[in-house]
Every structure is written in structure tokens, then in C-alpha cells.
Amino acid sequence: MNQSKQLNRKKLPLFLFILIALFAFNLTPASVAENEETDLLEGELTIHGVYLSQQFDDEHKIIQKELTEYSYSAILELRIYYYKLDLFRDNPSTIKNYGATTMTQVVAGSNKISGDGADLSSGTNKIRPMICSMKSDTWQRNWENKLIHVRQASGSGSLDYGHVNLHISMVPGPGGYIYRVTARTGWGTAPFIRKDVPRAKTKIWDEQEKRWREETMKSGLIPPDYHPLNEVKFEYETEPGKKIFFATITNTKVLEDFLKKPDGSVSFPINAGYQVKQDSNESDLRIQGSLVLRGKRKPVEAMMTPPEGFEKWMPQADAAENTPGNGFKVDVKIHVKDQPEEEPTQTAKFKFELIGTSKEKGICNNYPVNGNTGDFDLKISKEANPELTVSEDGQSAESKAELKYSGVYLNAYDWGAYGKLKITAVLDDGQEVIAYIEGNKEKRQLKIPADENDNYVADAWEKEKGIFEKNYGPDWDDDSQPAGQRRNGDGYTLYEEYRGFQTKAGYSRTSPLKKDLFIYDPDELVKQYYEPYNPAKLELHYIDPTMMKFSGEARNPENRWVNCNSVKFNYARQYAIFVKRWTTMEGGTAGEANWITSTDGLNDIDPYKGFEQPLKSIYIIKISPPVIERSLRGIKDPDLRQRTFQLLMASTVIHEIGHGLGIKHHADGKIETDESVIVGVFNCSMRYNTPAEYAHPELLKPQLRFCGKGEKWKRPAERKDKDGNTEYYFEEFNSHNCFGQLDVKSDP
Ligand SMILES: [Zn+2]
Ligand SMILES: [Zn+2]
Structure with a gap:
């Protein structure tokens, strides 16, 4: 058995593909370390391959003909990692330090294993990529009416057992730098096989990722908002270090759009082939297949968080009506549903609205006397919210897009200011999510000030007054x-x-x-x-x-x-x-x-x-x-x-x-x-x-009070006794109850 035959036979069933993707997103360097990864896509890769090989003797006569057909499908779970590369685009000179290799970002696929023959539990740390089960192994007549050995195999398998990665490199292109995206796979160098780690989060990953992150963060990368993907290639590795390209997705716009908003599904055809012509061996490989990607985004909620001590906050106006009094900040973020600490893949633009804001005149009941009418008592001021686009009347504002969190600073312009804050996260897929108040998912409008009993009066003051x-x-x-x-x-x-x-x-x-x-x-x-x-x-x-x-x-x-x-x-x-x-x-x-x-x-x-x-x-x-x-x-x-x-x-x-x-x-x-x-x-x-x-x-005595109910007063009086004589005594009367007549209230 010669060398090449060995090689070819060994390779055939081991076809692995990848599918990968990359998309760069808006994250600050600090948050890169915390939030870089999410389950995002589900993919299905199907491949049908036909391989014809002929072995020749020294006189170039065919000594063996072999036709192998195989089909293969794998379910992929894909993750997208978000990083920032804008700095390079904005300042191309920095690219010098980052060749295509150091700039590599790695994204892996994983899968769910099913089907016969996908025997992944047996074996050891030996590399065991996809194995297809034999459907048939027969001799058939070929087009020359000669017997050929025909093998048919099918199966589904795991990409965990392959080496999968994606290169994003920045290369000079027309009009500036462009990104080259290359997906690569091969089985020969796959370094990780662990049954208990069914996804691609493996050691090499972590190392590569760490290195990538450290390198990029060192240079203070700024997030990009757009990265054209201009090419996605699938590589096939015939042996370690020796690669041939055999499939290219050229419609990268579709892929890129999908990765920005991974909803629904997209499908890419895969067509490839290669031929080997040697003295002793000719082979021809034809591959057809498809890659289907389906969005797998988790549902998102938005949560607003009033500041600590908000329940005690009461509005305080400034001395003038149109200058801000006291205030506070409400934070808001989007998170994966029921997981307040888990950042979603979606981004959002946040809309802040004040609803039912009071419009009392002046800053309090009696000042200033000619108080404005129609001016709102709670406002989002431009000065306090430089990050937001604020409406003229200060009743609404909008953040930039592509954020995971934001916040709004509200100011009081009246001692009796009240209103409700509503925050809507407009997700990048167009979905609108109204933020709930932390600690109470039922509440989606923040009453300002805290006012559980709905009387427009701060609960804190009512509590203070008992x-x-x-x-x-x-x-x-x-x-x-x-x-x-x-x-x-x-x-x-x-x-x-x-x-x-x-x-x-x-x-x-x-x-x-x-x-x-x-x-x-x-x-x-x-x-x-x-x-x-x-x-x-x-x-x-x-x-x-x-x-x-x-x-x-x-x-x-x-x-x-x-x-x-x-x-x-x-x-x-x-x-x-x-x-x-x-x-x-x-x-x-x-x-x-x-x-x-x-x-x-x-x-x-x-x-x-x-x-x-x-x-x-x-x-x-x-x-x-x-x-x-x-x-x-x-x-x-x-x-x-x-x-x-x-x-x-x-x-x-x-x-x-x-x-x-x-x-x-x-x-x-x-x-x-x-x-x-x-x-x-x-x-x-x-x-x-x-x-x-x-x-x-x-003799004048102080008269510094008002007489009250129940008091008596006396005055001297005279009367006749039974003998007709004049008798002097003190006659007693009820008071006039002056205190009881007091009234300070005026009616309409
Ligand atoms: Zn009196
Ligand atoms: Zn009087």
C-alpha cells in the first residue's frame, strides 16, 4: 500500500466543516472581559460528497477504482464574540503591531451529537473527528462497465472533535483597510477532546481568546459600529500545515446582516471540489452541501434602577423657576429574561419619557408670585444628560443606539414636582421593551417621588408627618x-x-x-x-x-x-x-x-x-x-x-x-x-x-388671650332677700368662647 492511498483513505470520512462568524460590536474594553460571549446561533451543516479515486501501477494501469459517497449533517451551536476593531480603522498606523495572526479572533462551533456511528464516547484523548456510519460497502459497475468498490456512508457528528476557528485580518484594500474573514477547519490539529465539555469552550480557546483580548485591550481599542465582511472561506486541511481552500461563501452581505440581527434563518450553498493527479493516484472530490443558520437570541427584558434611598427623595426647587433643583439618576439596562446579571446579545436605544408631569406655577404655592404656567416641574435637562438627545420641553430623551445600558438624570423645578418615568428599550431588531422597576416586575412606570398611595405627595413626607x-x-x-x-x-x-x-x-x-x-x-x-x-x-x-x-x-x-x-x-x-x-x-x-x-x-x-x-x-x-x-x-x-x-x-x-x-x-x-x-x-x-x-x-390686668369653652365669668349683682333687703352677690355666666369662633379657612 502506498503512501498516498493511505492518506486519501484516511481522510475521506473525516470531512469537517465549520461555520463561523464574527461580528464586531460596541463594547467598552472593560466590558469586553465580562461580556464577550453568548449563545446566539444554531446551525445545520449538510454535506454530500462524492470521491472517486484510481490507483495505478507502474505502467499506469488502473489497479483499483474506488467510489465513495458520503453524506453528513451536523447541528452546530455557535457563539459570536464581540470585539472592537475600530481603532485600526480610525488609525491604520496601529495595524503595524497587529498582523493577521495576532489579530485573529477565534469563534468555534459546537454541536449536538446524534446518529449512528457518531461514536464519540469510546476512545481516549485520541482525535476522533466525525465518523460516518457505513450504509453500504459494495462493488458496482461503473460507466466503463467495470467493477468498482462503492462505499456509502452517512452520519452526524461533532465539531468538538475538530479544530475550528475563524481569522479576521485587516488588510489594505481599496479605499482603506478591509477585513478578511476566513473560517478554517481541520482535524489534524484539533487539540481538545473532552466528553464533559461538549461545547467548544476549551483550553486552546481560552488561551487564544485571552491573548487576543489582552493584546487588543492593551491598545485601548474603541468599538466599531460596522465591519464589512468581505469573504468567508472554508479551508480543508489535508494534513497539518497543508491546506487547500475549497469553499467560499461570497454573499457575505447576507451573512453580515444576519449576524447583526440573528433572527430567522439564512442559508448558504456550499460547492467545492479538488483533484489530485499523481503518477500512482488520481482522485476527484466533489462536495455539495448547505449551511443553514438560525437565530437563537434569548428574550430580553429591560430593568430600571432608581438610586439608593430613592424612597426618601423629595423634590427641591432652586430659587428660580427655570434653574434645576435637586435630582437623581435612574439607571437602565437590558438583560436576558429572568437573568438580571446576564447581558444579552441585543443592543438597544433607550427612550426616556416623563408622563403626567406636574405643571404647577412657580416653585411652591406662593413663590415667585408671577409664576410661569405650563412649565414642567420635572425635567430631563440637556446639561445633566450630555449623553442623551433631549427634547425641547425636557419631557423625553433618547440615548444613542447599540447600548446595553444607559441612564437618565432628572431634576426637580418645583417643591411639589411629580411625574412618572417610563423607559423603553428599542432593541436592534426593532422590538420595544418597556423597562420594569428593579424589585418589581409588575411596575413599569416609576412614580416620582415615591408615592405608593397615589396622592401625588411624597410618601417620605407623609411618613415623616405620621x-x-x-x-x-x-x-x-x-x-x-x-x-x-x-x-x-x-x-x-x-x-x-x-x-x-x-x-x-x-x-x-x-x-x-x-x-x-x-x-x-x-x-x-x-x-x-x-x-x-x-x-x-x-x-x-x-x-x-x-x-x-x-x-x-x-x-x-x-x-x-x-x-x-x-x-x-x-x-x-x-x-x-x-x-x-x-x-x-x-x-x-x-x-x-x-x-x-x-x-x-x-x-x-x-x-x-x-x-x-x-x-x-x-x-x-x-x-x-x-x-x-x-x-x-x-x-x-x-x-x-x-x-x-x-x-x-x-x-x-x-x-x-x-x-x-x-x-x-x-x-x-x-x-x-x-x-x-x-x-x-x-x-x-x-x-x-x-x-x-x-x-x-x-389696676389694668393683661388681656393676652381668648376666652374658651367651659370658662365662667362673674359680675357683681344685687337681689332682694326674702325679707326684701338688697343682697349683693356674684352672678356667674358662661364665657363667650372667643377661641371657639376662630376660623382661618376661606371657602371658594
Ligand atoms: Zn372672649
Ligand atoms: Zn373690637
Whole structure:
């Protein structure tokens, strides 16, 4: 038996093919190491070969003719490795360091083994490539009517037992560098056979891959976005180191497109052959076959991750409406379904949308007074999102394409800002996946701020105030403190209390449980004479005309309007109390509460109409220190005069504010006379002083409070006893309950 015959016989059934592919993708060098590999394709390779060989003797007579037909099919599982080669394209000089060999990327196929004859379990580490089972082994007549030996074989087998790789090399071409892609296979050098590692992830792989990666990362490769594959060749190795090409896929555009979006399937015909002509041996090999590739992409999900502590985040505006306040970043990534840590082969473009964003005026309920309308309170700003393309209104943005992850930075432009964030990953195959919120696959819109009870108010604030469990609506207004006044509530809704107010002391959110009173006190009369006693027990907030609508016109319904920036969750206009120093007043009164009536002119004394919604109708409280001063001129002792002035100033301011908040005189509804208004609980500021008190200022007692329910007051009275004699005693009465008349809420 001569050498060549041996060789040929041995080779024939060992036909292995490969199929491979390569595609370069957008990954940063850091992520290359982590995410380079995925199951992506399933392939089926079928081959039908006809081999005719003739052996000659020294006189060139045929001594043996042999025809072998075989068919072969193998299921392939293919992986695609993504790397970046752009640097070379952008800067071809760097190619010098990377010859075709060092630039080799290796991609392997593996398979599922089936069919008889594919005896892969037997044997040892010896190379056992595909074995076809013999279907027939007969002698037949050939076209010359001579007997020839015909063998037919078929089978399916494993590429694990072959040496499979793919070379991508960069070569100079027309107009620059082009990539040459060559698939190569051979059995002779296959170095790996391990039954327990059925895929191609083998030692040599790892080594080659590692080397490739290290080399490329060393040069800081930048990801490419496009690599033309211009040729895919299948090599057949007749013996180690000796190769012949026999099949070429020329339609690489189809292959490349498929590798970019491996959905559906593509099919390539394979036709090849070779001939050997030697003195003692002639052979002719014809191969036909096909390679079918099917996409095997895993389903993808997108997940958004709010920052740590997001549940405690509350919006904070900047001082101006159009400059960003506080903010936070939401990350998003795509991952293989149910495997949050597994990066998919797909890439995506991310679309960010804010939905139902609030558009309240200004930055809080009362500032700035002429707040813009129609401007969104939560925005994606261009400045904070340089990676994104942001819409003009800041309500949507888009990332670049071909990403695995992205993120968006949101800013608040209002203390009550709210909205929902929706993120859609548009995959490279066109599929749109809406991101779920990490930890809850059911939720696909992130409520901003965290708001489980859906009232547009941050849960964090409700928890801080101890009302989260109550699930109040945004329009709720039932402030219960202080109790025992005319009604609960202060006219500011839950949302308004949360959204907060600008005051002279700075911005603050107010309490939903305590009634608030806003005060315009330019002369600090309230601060000096009322606040130390605070007899109505309200939460006091000082503001100025930059923190409310203030025209000074009594009948202008916008005058003293505090919640002037509140649009959506608003009950009614609420008003500030305005206390002003006055030099002189008609009739020599020390203080006045002036209210608007529906029919009369200004300054009508009609106490029993103006008190229904006192803050709405009482537009000014005038206090005249000079009038009080003048009334005390008769007091010689300067200390007594000063003490009396202080007492009368305080009781006057408190008395008039009492009116301003709805308290009537102690007249029991009777016509007010000098006599009728001096009755009642002695130290209630609403009680007028008696002539005796004016005559003896040293006896004047502080009147710095409002009388309350259940209190009694007494006055001397006389009656006849049973003998007809006059008897003096103290008659006891219920108080006028001034405190119970207090009301700070205005209705629509
Ligand atoms: Zn009065
Ligand atoms: Zn009273």
C-alpha cells in the first residue's frame, strides 16, 4: 500500500466543516472581559460528497477504482464574540503591531451529537473527528462497465472533535483597510477532546481568546459600529500545515446582516471540489452541501434602577423657576429574561419619557408670585444628560443606539414636582421593551417621588408627618390642631401643605395637621405683640408682597392671596392677615379690623357679616400706637405709662387679630354699647376695658388671650332677700368662647 492511498483513505470520512462568524460590536474594553460571549446561533451543516479515486501501477494501469459517497449533517451551536476593531480603522498606523495572526479572533462551533456511528464516547484523548456510519460497502459497475468498490456512508457528528476557528485580518484594500474573514477547519490539529465539555469552550480557546483580548485591550481599542465582511472561506486541511481552500461563501452581505440581527434563518450553498493527479493516484472530490443558520437570541427584558434611598427623595426647587433643583439618576439596562446579571446579545436605544408631569406655577404655592404656567416641574435637562438627545420641553430623551445600558438624570423645578418615568428599550431588531422597576416586575412606570398611595405627595413626607397610613387624598384639608375652633382645616390642601411656602424665614413645607396662618406684618406689630402669646395657637408664617399677590386694594379678590401659584389640588384662595401701623384713626380708635361687605362701601362696621370667612373679607388690621400713646398722656409715672402702653398695645393687637380670625365682641349678639362690650371673661382680649380700668391704669390686668369653652365669668349683682333687703352677690355666666369662633379657612 502506498503512501498516498493511505492518506486519501484516511481522510475521506473525516470531512469537517465549520461555520463561523464574527461580528464586531460596541463594547467598552472593560466590558469586553465580562461580556464577550453568548449563545446566539444554531446551525445545520449538510454535506454530500462524492470521491472517486484510481490507483495505478507502474505502467499506469488502473489497479483499483474506488467510489465513495458520503453524506453528513451536523447541528452546530455557535457563539459570536464581540470585539472592537475600530481603532485600526480610525488609525491604520496601529495595524503595524497587529498582523493577521495576532489579530485573529477565534469563534468555534459546537454541536449536538446524534446518529449512528457518531461514536464519540469510546476512545481516549485520541482525535476522533466525525465518523460516518457505513450504509453500504459494495462493488458496482461503473460507466466503463467495470467493477468498482462503492462505499456509502452517512452520519452526524461533532465539531468538538475538530479544530475550528475563524481569522479576521485587516488588510489594505481599496479605499482603506478591509477585513478578511476566513473560517478554517481541520482535524489534524484539533487539540481538545473532552466528553464533559461538549461545547467548544476549551483550553486552546481560552488561551487564544485571552491573548487576543489582552493584546487588543492593551491598545485601548474603541468599538466599531460596522465591519464589512468581505469573504468567508472554508479551508480543508489535508494534513497539518497543508491546506487547500475549497469553499467560499461570497454573499457575505447576507451573512453580515444576519449576524447583526440573528433572527430567522439564512442559508448558504456550499460547492467545492479538488483533484489530485499523481503518477500512482488520481482522485476527484466533489462536495455539495448547505449551511443553514438560525437565530437563537434569548428574550430580553429591560430593568430600571432608581438610586439608593430613592424612597426618601423629595423634590427641591432652586430659587428660580427655570434653574434645576435637586435630582437623581435612574439607571437602565437590558438583560436576558429572568437573568438580571446576564447581558444579552441585543443592543438597544433607550427612550426616556416623563408622563403626567406636574405643571404647577412657580416653585411652591406662593413663590415667585408671577409664576410661569405650563412649565414642567420635572425635567430631563440637556446639561445633566450630555449623553442623551433631549427634547425641547425636557419631557423625553433618547440615548444613542447599540447600548446595553444607559441612564437618565432628572431634576426637580418645583417643591411639589411629580411625574412618572417610563423607559423603553428599542432593541436592534426593532422590538420595544418597556423597562420594569428593579424589585418589581409588575411596575413599569416609576412614580416620582415615591408615592405608593397615589396622592401625588411624597410618601417620605407623609411618613415623616405620621399620616402615611391614612392615605389622604391630595385635596384633603382637615387639620385638627388646634382643636376646639370653629372648624378643622386651614384651607390649604394636603398637596399644598406638602408643596410648601416661601416665607421670610425661608422655604418650608407646612404641617397637614396644624392650621397655618400667613401674616404680612411690615411693622412687626404681630411679631412684637402677638407672637409671644399666640393665643389662637396657630402656626405663624411671616411673608411679604413677594410671597403673595398683594395689590393693597380692599376689593381685589387677589389681594393678600397666598396660594396664588396653586393650580391643581387647590380648594380655594387663602389669604394672609395684613397688620399695619396707622398714625391716626377716625374716632380715636386704637385698632381696627376693616372688612369688605357685599353691599356697602369700605370700612363698614358690620361685624356680623365679615366674620363668616374672616381672612377673606377682613383686608387690613390697623393699629395706632400714637392713639394709645395720646390716651396715656395723663399718666405721670413714666414706668406705669410704659407698662400700660405695652399692655394696651398687646391687647389691642390681639383683639384686632381676634377679629381678623373671626371673633366677635362679647356682646352676646346684642347691639353693641359701651356696656355690652365690657362683659365677659376678664382677661380675654376681646373684652373692652371698663371706664374704671381707664381711670386706674395701675389696676389694668393683661388681656393676652381668648376666652374658651367651659370658662365662667362673674359680675357683681344685687337681689332682694326674702325679707326684701338688697343682697349683693356674684352672678356667674358662661364665657363667650372667643377661641371657639376662630376660623382661618376661606371657602371658594
Ligand atoms: Zn373690637
Ligand atoms: Zn372672649
